[in-house]
Amino acid sequence: MPILKDDLKNLGRRNFIKSAGLTAAGLSVAPALISFKDDTAQQNNIPDSKFPEGFLWGTATAAYQVEGAANEDGRGVTIWDTFSHIPGKVRNNDNGDVACDFYHRYPADIQLMKGLNVKAFRLSIAWSRIFPDGTGTPNQKGIDFYKKLTDDLQENGIEPFATLYHWDLPQALHDKYKGWESRETAKAFGDYAGFIAKNLGDRVKHYFTLNEMSTFVELGYGNGIFAPGLKLPQAGLNQVRHHAVLAHGLAVQAIRANGAAGTKIGLAENLSVPVPIIDTPENIKAAEVAMREENAGYLTVVMEGKYTDKFLKRTGADAPKFTEEDLKIISSPLDFVGINVYMPAGYVQAADNADGYKTLPFAKSQPRSTSAWQVLGPESLYWAPKNVQKLWGVKEIYITENGTSGTDELTTDKHIYDTDRISFMRNYLTQLQKATAEGVPVKGYFYWSMMDNFEWTSGYGTRFGLYYIDYKTLERIPKESAAYFKVLAEKNQVV
Ligand code: PNW
16 A cells, blocks of 8 residues: 655654554554545545445534624524523633624635535524514524525535524523423424524525434533523423423424425434443343433434333323323424434443343443543444434434544644544444444434534533634634545545
């Protein structure tokens, strides 16, 4: 295999030899080192690493995390504005007032994406830019912003995929109804979704209703570390869970009723992904059973139109109050299922107990990213889509988020050699490719995130981007992983 002199120099300078030592830990780094400058698939030496033809490569962001311009053009206050301005809630007391200033800089950012061979972009629409108070009179300037943004994307050959709720609830709905504690918020969300489909439906064909119901509900209303910072008792928490899935269903119906022909609808859920510790038939079955049960309050009820018997038994007197009609709405048919996959929920094995499985504790030395919650387990990106297909017969799956946070040190010559992120992508994507090769219908992958951004309670110190943001100047600097993504998307294969 021809290794050019330049490659050798790069290998040395970038200290890649050291990272190649990772192969000892079972991470396949070596073959791809050379592939960066290789032109043919054969030289890559991974003949099976292709993704299906037409596989969509994209990046993802969310309004509050990147847009900034918090007080411009009539945008209403959201629960995250309120929460992030309370001292002590976010690391370093960071907030999203300016963020990456994507609101003003999106034209240049679209060019950066184009340079990465990105063909799809997952953005979120800020509800409070459209309806500053959550309901009522729409704000034309907000609509115009998303029209301009999505037009610009399409003119550059990038398909917009819009999330309607990425956690930035209009504060007015919180004040008036206690937010997701009330059914009124679910109804308001349905109305807003219908309005968007009517007004942007000519240009946006793909919608995700809510992003990660499980995360914003559990962290915002269960343990209080996310906005609005509540710690509800179980009965109240179950009702919030129910209102979230109900909001999803109402939005699906509203988009169907108002969207243009050909509009496709799904959601983007951070589902719990149990991974079999050893791939025996018993453990594989156990992981499937565990996945259905662990997502009972969210994806399972959306896909099945009923709460599982075990969920109702577990919640007992605290179970959510719901009607049969609610369940029908919640399980309105979807065109695709989007899943955000970062980690295994745990490694499981078959067990002779009432659940039929047992979750093993993570080893203390299990690798993690700089996000304390993120245990690294590439197999999660195989088992998540595999079992979504198996459990619910889903025909179209998108990986709506996958990514990792790193230390991302900026060198004096302005480089970021994020070897950890590249290794992460290669290992996770190898697992995803294995799933697609087995016929699991994954249609696309959105890397989280296109650029560093406001990482919720972790503020700006935790970086997930392919582009580094210098928060003093707002300059975007491509990380080494951006170069990796560019080749990956161009070749449509693990590199
Ligand atoms: C997701 N956890 O959030 C969100 O969809 C993104 O907005 C976010 O930036 C990204 O993943 C990276 O964190 C999560 O604690 C936040 O398990 C927290 C958790 C999971 C996902």
